[in-house]
Amino acid sequence: MSHSHSHSHGPGEHHNHSHGPPLTPLTPQTPVSAQLPRPDPVVQALIDQDFKPSPIKIGAEPHIVVCTEHALEKCSDCNLDLTTLNRMSRIFANNPNLPYPPPANVITQKLTQMVTATKEEGNVSNSLFYARQSFMHVSQALFKKGQHQLSIQRYTTAAVYAVQRPPWEANQLMREELSTVISNRSAAFYESHDYISALADAEVVLQLRRNWGKGHFRKAKALQALGQIADACEAIRLGLSFEPGNQVLRHLPLTNSY
Numbered sequence: 001m002s003h004s005h006s007h008s009h010g011p012g013e014h015h016n017h018s019h020g021p022p023l024t025p026l027t028p029q030t031p032v033s034a035q036l037p038r039p040d041p042v043v044q045a046l047i048d049q050d051f052k053p054s055p056i057k058i059g060a061e062p063h064i065v066v067c068t069e070h071a072l073e074k075c076s077d078c079n080l081d082l083t084t085l086n087r088m089s090r091i092f093a094n095n096p097n098l099p100y101p102p103p104a105n106v107i108t109q110k111l112t113q114m115v116t117a118t119k120e121e122g123n124v125s126n127s128l129f130y131a132r133q134s135f136m137h138v139s140q141a142l143f144k145k146g147q148h149q150l151s152i153q154r155y156t157t158a159a160v161y162a163v164q165r166p167p168w169e170a171n172q173l174m175r176e177e178l179s180t181v182i183s184n185r186s187a188a189f190y191e192s193h194d195y196i197s198a199l200a201d202a203e204v205v206l207q208l209r210r211n212w213g214k215g216h217f218r219k220a221k222a223l224q225a226l227g228q229i230a231d232a233c234e235a236i237r238l239g240l241s242f243e244p245g246n247q248v249l250r251h252l253p254l255t256n257s258y
Contacts, residue, residue, distance in 0.1 A: 054080055063093040088167055148192040155185035179208040179215065186218040190225065198222040213243035220252060229254055 055068035055078070064086040067078040074081045092098060162178040186201035199222035205215035216239025223232035232254055239249045
């Protein structure tokens with residue numbers, strides 16, 4: 001329905017015309033829910049084909065799940081390993097201000113400092129000092145002073161810190177930190193004449209960083225000390241295949257002097 005009236009637009013001018021219905025105030029529109037993309041039917045079929053429901057229940061802690069039958073986070077009988085899922089759940093439960101995981105390239109600097117500082121405790125000499133909440137380096141290394149058992153303890157602690165990184169952080173960072181610490185511990189075991197432990201740590205290093213020459217060097221040294229010269233030579237050859245210019249590997253004397 002239109003409304004007719006007259007009004008002047010200028011001196012002595014009158015116009016008769018109609019206007020539409022009176023305007024009503026604008027009201028906020030209801031937001032349209034985002035349309036999720038339809039799953040690829042082929043991919044969905046593959047997922048459905050392998051999907052097996054797992055009988056789980058809330059555990060004794062309110063933020064974890066366990067297998068229904070045995071109430072375990074990791075259960076070989078039920079073929080379930082819920083430790084990673086529960087670890088993520090605990091992190092969010094203990095950090096209510098963290099609504100979602102940050103990008104993978106955002107790392108926990110405090111944890112990095114803890115790993116580095118504790119590793120340095122394995123390197124520095126008899127006393128540890130604190131200043132402004134950080135470790136001060138002292139002149140002589142525990143390792144060089146022959147305090148190998150103490151350095152092994154500190155390297156072990158640093159390794160424990162290294163594996164505590166949140167699961168959303170880049171895995172490569174954890175591998176580099178952990179392999180460096182375990183390589184140092186392998187050297188400390190070697191100097192303590194515990195060649196089996198030195199070899200075991202060298203193998204762990206190579207599982208973490210297959211192409212790292214120092215890991216192959218640690219393995220060769222331990223094998224040499226155990227009298228396994230042929231295996232030590234093979235460790236050097238493999239290391240040189242990754243790092244042909246590694247002079248430490250090239251000049252490692254392989255004689256059974258033990």
